[in-house]
Amino acid sequence: MSTSKPKKRVAAVEGWIDVDPKNPRLVGYKDDASGTFFFPKDVAISRAPGFSDTPLREVRLSNRGKLWSYTTNHYKPPEPAISSDPFVPYTVAAVELTEERMVILGQLADGIDPTTMEVGQEMELTLATLYEDDENEYIVWKWKPVSA
C-alpha cells in the first residue's frame, strides 16, 4: 500500500532535537546559577558540584562550533546502530560549541569528504533521517562544515 500522505518528522529521541529544517537545534539545559550547560539531560538536576538544588532550564544550544576531531568508520557497527546496506563508511565528528564550551558528537553530513576536514574548522548543525517507518521519519542531528 502506498500513500501520498507525507510522513511526520520526529526526533529520533523525543525531546532532544528541534526538527525544523530551517533552524535545527539541539535541546540543551542550563543551570543559571553556575552557568553550566548540559546535553542531553541525564538527570533532573545540575551536575555542577554544589549546584544540585538549581533547577535546569530548557534552552536551545548554539548550532555552531569548532571541529575537535573526526574519524571515519570502515566497518559495519553492531546493533542497535543503523547503517546503510550495502555498508558505506561513515564519519563521526566531535565539535566544540563555542558558547557552551562543550564537545558534542554527531555524524558528518552525507556527501562531505572527510579527508578535506581539519581540526579547528568551523562546523554547523544540520539534520538527517536516521530511519523511517510507515508514519514517521526519525530525525537525527549531523555536523557539516560551515562552508558546505
Place this chain on the structure above:
Amino acid sequence: MSKNEVAILGAGMHPWGKWGRNFVEYGVVAIKAAIADAGIEWKDVDFVVGGDTMRNGYPGYVAGATFAKAMGWTGIPIASCYAACATGAQAIEIARTRILAGMAEVAVVVGADTTPKGFLAPAKGERALDPDWLRFRLLGATNPTYFGLYAQRRMDLYGATEQDFARIKVKNSKHGFTNPNARYRQIYTEAEVLASPLVAAPLRLFEICATSDGGAALVLCSMEYAKKKGIAKPVRIAAVSTVSPTFPNTTIDMPDFSTDSAAGIAAPDRSFKDSISWAAYQEAGIDPSDVDLAEVYDLSSALELDWYENIGLCKPGEAEGMLRSGATEIGGRVPVNPSGGLSCFGEAVPAQAIAQVCELTWQLRGTAGERQVAGAKVGITANQGLFGHGSSVLCTR
C-alpha cells in the same frame, strides 16, 4: 617514601587467548600460580577480592564468591567489585586498604574473563535512556570511534603520523614476542601494520585492541607478613589511584555524546587522564622522572602516545618525539609496555589491570626473562575505566 606500602608476595596468570572456556577456570589457574609464587597455601589467605565480569552471568557479578567457592570455602570475608577497565585496580585497592587497616594480612586479588568475538556491543533491548545504547543507535559510535577521534586529534595538533601509530604496534609486538602469557606472539613490521585495513581512520585493524580470555591474580600482604615469610626486599605497592574526574570533564570519553560544559565553571588545571597517575605519584612521593618502566592501556596504538604525556613521561606534544627516539623500547630510557601491552594480549577486562601489576612484579624482581628492563626499581601502571574510573598502581622495590 610511601607510608601506605603493602607487599606483592605472588603473581600469577592464565595465558590470554580465545579459549572459550568458563572464566572461573582461568581465575583458578591464576590464583594457584600466584599462591605457589608466594609460597603460601590457600588456607593462609584471609581475604579475597574478585573483579567482576559482565559477560558471564551471575557468577561473574559476584566474582569474589565465585573464586572463593571454586578454591574451597574457608569462611573468610570476600568482596566483589566492578569498575569497567579499572576493575583490577579497584580490586587491588580494596585489598590494600583492608591490609593497611590491619583487618587482613594476606589477600588474593583475582580477575578473569571470557569474551565474545568482535566489537563490544551494548546490552540487548530498546533502551532510550542508556547512553551506551544510544551512542550506537544515533551515531554508530563504536569503541574504536573514540580511539580514532583521539588519534586524529594528535595528527592535527602534534603532527603524529600513521607511521608513528604503526611503530607503537611494532614496538609492542617485539616486546610481547617472548611473553608466555601473551595471546599474539608475532613480530610485525611497519609495512604490515600499515597494510591492515582501516577500522576507525587513521587507526587500522592491527592497531586496535581485541577482546580476550584470560585471568590474573596477585597475593598481597602486609609488610610484616612478608618479613615473617623471610622476604627482605619484596616488590611493594607504593600507591594506588582510583580517582574520578573533576567537573567539568572537557575531554570526550566513551560512551558519552558530549563532554561537560566549561561555560560556567572553569575546567580543572589537570585533565582527568593527567590526574590518574598524578594522584599515585602524590601518594607515594615519587616523581615521574623516577619511573623505570610503565604498563599503560594501549586500547589503540595511538592511545599509548597520550599515556606518555598523561603519566608525566613527557610534556603534551612530545610523545611522538619520545617514541621516535626509541626511549620507550626495552633498552631505552623508560620502556613502555614491556609485556607487549594490550597490543599482544587483547583485553580481558577484569583481569587486565591486575595483569599490568603482575608484569611490574616480575620486572621489579628482575625475573622477566628476555623482556627484562635492566635495573628496574620503579614501575607504574595506568588505565581508565568507562564512566570515570581512574586506575594507576605505582610499584617499587
